Amino acid sequence: MIPFEATVLKRGPLSPLIVKLGLYGQLSDHDVDTIGDLRYTAIDYRRNQRITTLSVIPPCVYVMVSGLACLSVLASDGRRQITRFLLPGDFCNVFDAEPIGSIEGIDILAPTRMAAIPAGVFHQLGASPTMxxxxMALVTNASAAARKTIGxxxxxxxxxxxxxxLYEFxxxxxxxxxxxxxxxxxPLRQEHIADAxxxxxxxxxxxxxxxxxxxxxxxxxxxxEIADMTGLRSIAGIKC
Structure with a gap:
């Protein structure tokens, strides 16, 4: 079997997705090859864009390839609450991350590229037992992380x-x-931290x-820059 790290390095733009999924279980060589070979449409977004609808026909699953974005909700007075930062490898419109109303959306915080993968192609990938x-482990973890943030x-x-x-990011x-x-x-600005x-x-x-x-x-x-992760963790009150 090819070492996982070596396999990821040769997988190009979708490598961040392979790395993220690999944190939640052992991907087979076939799964890694399939992800790396997925066909997709690359879509670029500029900083400060707000996206409330991700639409490519046919329907697609969006994965961040590069950049920085966030899920957020807007109050009636225009204030923003960031509910989750989105990094390369993150899904942008599946599981609990799909904008469902005009107050909810994706804000582009830095120049960002997304890969729009046809939904049918992605669902075939999900049919693999290991995938x-x-x-499922990814969904469970996302739910636990959300509760931790609320706490x-x-x-x-x-x-x-x-x-x-800062510590979690x-x-x-x-x-x-x-x-x-x-x-x-x-790559965070102080206004991002304020809104989060x-x-x-x-x-x-x-x-x-x-x-x-x-x-x-x-x-x-x-x-x-973080100079003292142990001290930051202590201030954050995060338990092991």
Whole structure:
């Protein structure tokens, strides 16, 4: 059997999807080959676009190939609550991620490319016993992660909410190989953190400055880097 990492490296644009699915179960060589060979239409989005309908005929499953986006809801006064960040390898319109109304949508936070995979092609992939188990594990994990985030928002103070958001984001990027280490610069802006934690930009700016003084965060200006993951985890109140 070819080592999983070596197999992923040669799979091009859909490698992030293979890496993510591989975290939830053992993919067979056939599954990896099938994903890598999936036909799709590449669609590019520019920063600050808001998408409420993903439509390609025939119906498609959208997977992020590159960039940064989020799922969000808008209040009647225009305020935004980010409910989930979307990274390369994430599904954008399946499971619990499909926008279902005008207040819910996908915001493009950085130039982003999505792969629109024909739904029929993807459903055939899901018919594989190993892929079925992996996809079920992915759904279960997404539900647990959502509950964890709700708990952080409900129980945490401003400092704890920000720490939780940064810790989870950095951990996810590292595990998926999107950055080399948690100390690498993160592609988040302070306004993204504010919208994810329900805080104002001013409050987030003040808390980040404090975390930098405490040497939990580093970087300057808009660049966010984590200097102390253990300390950040402690502030976030995350249990092992």
């Amino acid at each position: 079925h188990d992996v996809l 952080s928002l409900g129980l945490g103070n401003a400092r704890g909410r920000i720490a939780f958001s 950095a951990q996810t990027m590292v595990v998926r190989g999107l950055i080399g280490a948690p100390t690498d610069p993160l 934690t329900g805080l104002t930009n001013v409050h987030v700016n003040r808390m980040i400055a404090q975390l930098r003084r405490d040497r939990i965060l580093s970087g300057s200006g808009k660049v966010l």
